[in-house]
Amino acid sequence: MEKRVFPALLVVDGCVRKNSRTRELMEAFSAAYRDAHPDHIVDTVCLAEENFSNITGETFKHHEALKKQGELDGPEFAQARRFAAADGIVVAAPMWELSFPAIVKTYIENISAPGVTFRYGEGDTGCIGCCKAKKLLFLTTRGGVYTGPASRLELGAYEWKALAEFFGIPHYACIFAEGTDLFPAEEVALHMEQAKKQAETAAQEW
Numbered sequence: 001m002e003k004r005v006f007p008a009l010l011v012v013d014g015c016v017r018k019n020s021r022t023r024e025l026m027e028a029f030s031a032a033y034r035d036a037h038p039d040h041i042v043d044t045v046c047l048a049e050e051n052f053s054n055i056t057g058e059t060f061k062h063h064e065a066l067k068k069q070g071e072l073d074g075p076e077f078a079q080a081r082r083f084a085a086a087d088g089i090v091v092a093a094p095m096w097e098l099s100f101p102a103i104v105k106t107y108i109e110n111i112s113a114p115g116v117t118f119r120y121g122e123g124d125t126g127c128i129g130c131c132k133a134k135k136l137l138f139l140t141t142r143g144g145v146y147t148g149p150a151s152r153l154e155l156g157a158y159e160w161k162a163l164a165e166f167f168g169i170p171h172y173a174c175i176f177a178e179g180t181d182l183f184p185a186e187e188v189a190l191h192m193e194q195a196k197k198q199a200e201t202a203a204q205e206w
């Protein structure tokens with residue numbers, strides 16, 4: 001009998017605070033996704049609980065040597081393989097310093113492995129993405145407002161859009177609530193409700 005392979009969604013939790021609003025969006029998305037796609041696998045990686053290291057010193061040398069030898073099957077590139085193999089990807093992270101917390105950047109360093117998530121020698125940049133996912137959704141909340149005149153200062157959604165393209169993921173979307181540290185509580189609650197509804201709809205239509 002032919003073995004059925006169910007699509008796998010990778011959810012990357014880059015939230016830091018205990019009562020994270022961004023994680024609320026992620027949880028709304030995940031619950032709606034599980035309801036709408038009960039057969040699919042939902043694989044969640046919580047960055048604050050993982051022990052990723054920045055690629056410096058001996059780690060850098062070690063990774064570079066492995067890449068040079070094409071030895072990409074070890075634990076060093078496990079996160080890259082996990083990211084490359086997912087059918088869809090959701091990343092949730094709040095805005096910190098105009099982009100996202102450093103743990104997310106560390107994660108990006110860890111998944112960026114030539115021969116796993118991208119290849120050299122093709123494409124406009126000299127690299128071409130080789131991830132399986134068709135879609136990447138970025139969920140975020142921002143203390144201030146970045147949809148008006150300050151839109152040029154918003155770097156988190158912008159970076160994930162570029163990374164989706166770099167990794168060969170054709171469809172990108174961002175769902176956000178902003179002004180979370182600026183507006184009165186009732187208004188923030190309203191923005192959060194709207195963002196959660198959008199996240200649920202995105203999950204159902206995934």
Ligand SMILES: Cc1cc2nc3c(=O)[nH]c(=O)nc-3n(C[C@H](O)[C@H](O)[C@H](O)COP(=O)(O)O)c2cc1C
Nearest residue numbers: 017020021022094095096097098141142143144180
């Ligand atoms: C360390 C840190 C850095 C932040 N940097 C920004 C920023 O650059 N711009 C902004 O609008 N809000 C910033 N904020 C506010 C958060 O984006 C906002 O409170 C967000 O809703 C927090 O999401 P969370 O509840 O998921 O942690 C920052 C908050 C923290 C704790």
